[in-house]
Amino acid sequence: xxxxxxxQRLLNPFRGVxxxxxxxxxxxxxxxxxxxxxxxxxxxxLEGLDCRQPVLVSDIRFGRWSPDKGLKRGPLYxxxxxxxxxxxxxxxxxxxxxxxxxxxxxxxxxxELWLLDGAGLPLALLASxxxxxxxxxxxxLQWQPGLDLNGGLPVPExxxxxxxxxxxxxxxxxxxxRAAWCCREPDGSGVVLAGINLPKDRLGQRWKERDFPAFFLxxxxxxxxxxxxxxxxxxxxHAWLAPCLLLWPGWDRESRRWLxxxxxxxxxxxxxxxxxxxxxxxxxxxxxxxxEAMLRRAQPRAPQEQRPTLLSTFYIELDQDxxxxx
Numbered sequence: 001x002x003x004x005x006x007x008q009r010l011l012n013p014f015r016g017v018x019x020x021x022x023x024x025x026x027x028x029x030x031x032x033x034x035x036x037x038x039x040x041x042x043x044x045x046l047e048g049l050d051c052r053q054p055v056l057v058s059d060i061r062f063g064r065w066s067p068d069k070g071l072k073r074g075p076l077y078x079x080x081x082x083x084x085x086x087x088x089x090x091x092x093x094x095x096x097x098x099x100x101x102x103x104x105x106x107x108x109x110x111x112e113l114w115l116l117d118g119a120g121l122p123l124a125l126l127a128s129x130x131x132x133x134x135x136x137x138x139x140x141l142q143w144q145p146g147l148d149l150n151g152g153l154p155v156p157e158x159x160x161x162x163x164x165x166x167x168x169x170x171x172x173x174x175x176x177x178r179a180a181w182c183c184r185e186p187d188g189s190g191v192v193l194a195g196i197n198l199p200k201d202r203l204g205q206r207w208k209e210r211d212f213p214a215f216f217l218x219x220x221x222x223x224x225x226x227x228x229x230x231x232x233x234x235x236x237x238h239a240w241l242a243p244c245l246l247l248w249p250g251w252d253r254e255s256r257r258w259l260x261x262x263x264x265x266x267x268x269x270x271x272x273x274x275x276x277x278x279x280x281x282x283x284x285x286x287x288x289x290x291x292e293a294m295l296r297r298a299q300p301r302a303p304q305e306q307r308p309t310l311l312s313t314f315y316i317e318l319d320q321d322x323x324x325x326x
Contacts, residue, residue: 001088003095006108007276009248012126013146014216017247017276019105025085026062026092033275036096038062040085062089065096101275107249110184111135111193115143117172117218122190122207124169125216126179137196141177143169143217145237161240165233169217182207214255215245238262243269249278257281267292 001024010016010031021028026040041059060082061074071093076082109128113135117123124143129135145162170177178197182190188209192202213219215238219230238245242262245251251259260282263270270286271293280286 003092005099005104006130007105008107008109008130009128011128011216012144014125014241014244014248015146016244016273017107019276021092021096021099023092023095024088025059026088028065028092028096030100032272033101035064035066036100037064038089038093038096040089040092042081042085060085060089062086062093065093067100111181112184112190113139113179113181114212115141115169115173116178116180116198118174120178120202121218122180122212123172123218124213132183132193135181135194137194139179139196141173141179141196142166143173161233161236165237168230168233172219188212215241240266242266243273246270246277247273253281260285264289268296 004022005020007017007019010018016031019030019033025042026038028036028038030036038061039059040062060077062085063071063073065071108130111129111132111134112125113127114122115124115126126141126143127136127139143166145166176197179195180192180198180202181194182192184190190207190212192198192205192207195202215234217234217237219227219234238259239262242259243266246256246259246263256279260280264285267289270289274286274290277286
């Protein structure tokens with residue numbers, strides 16, 4: 001068995017990344033670079049099956065590990081299958097302890113699903129996968145803002161920003177939206193491999209790097225008040241999302257510097273994700289945000305007002321423990 005490590009984006013919208021380490025049937029996953037959940041699947045159940053399509057098998061939770069708290073084991077079961085799965089999980093755990101903070105997690109989700117604008121060019125990134133066989137053609141073609149109530153904006157402004165931007169983006173996609181799966185190349189270009197509501201003559205088309213919008217979200221070309229409103233909405237959205245966007249290694253230094261400046265107002269988000277930032281243009285900006293987050297955690301928290309959420313359960317990461325700050 002070979003150890004594999006990689007990163008993958010959480011999308012629609014871009015709301016974070018997950019780092020993954022795999023060894024055989026064992027997998028360790030983190031969303032913040034600090035707390036890891038380790039699972040082992042019973043891969044012997046796949047013997048003799050046609051596995052060209054994904055097949056779900058039972059698994060065990062080996063445990064949860066972090067550098068400061070160590071390993072908290074999952075349930076133990078007295079069975080031969082469990083002992084075999086335990087050995088694989090233990091081998092992955094040893095590798096995780098040694099490599100968890102090393103730069104060995106390249107982004108491998110190079111197959112991207114883009115919602116297209118009226119001209120048939122990339123408008124908004126909807127999904128990404130690791131392998132071509134994982135590309136799905138039965139997906140909703142709608143961009144979602146994903147704003148929650150802790151986004152650093154007052155709640156009414158947060159809600160209105162998300163609604164206005166979603167309406168604008170999805171209107172640009174048209175009444176019968178189209179999307180294309182493309183494979184991104186090292187030079188930033190992409191080749192269309194499959195599509196949803198896409199004419200067959202578009203397959204094989206190559207997009208240049210400049211055809212892909214900055215920060216995974218584009219806008220219509222134009223002038224006047226409508227164009228200025230488009231620019232304003234996207235700028236506010238990207239400023240809100242800045243702590244998350246800093247996780248992506250593809251930005252130039254000028255863009256990263258702007259994101260760091262915007263992220264300063266969301267100290268707790270920066271503190272959560274800073275371990276996964278590929279670089280820092282202004283390390284003092286990130287450090288100041290982390291210090292502010294530490295001071296906030298030291299203060300007694302007032303009872304939170306019960307508010308409705310904008311997110312469906314799809315956006316709740318299953319291993320997130322909000323009561324246990326890192």
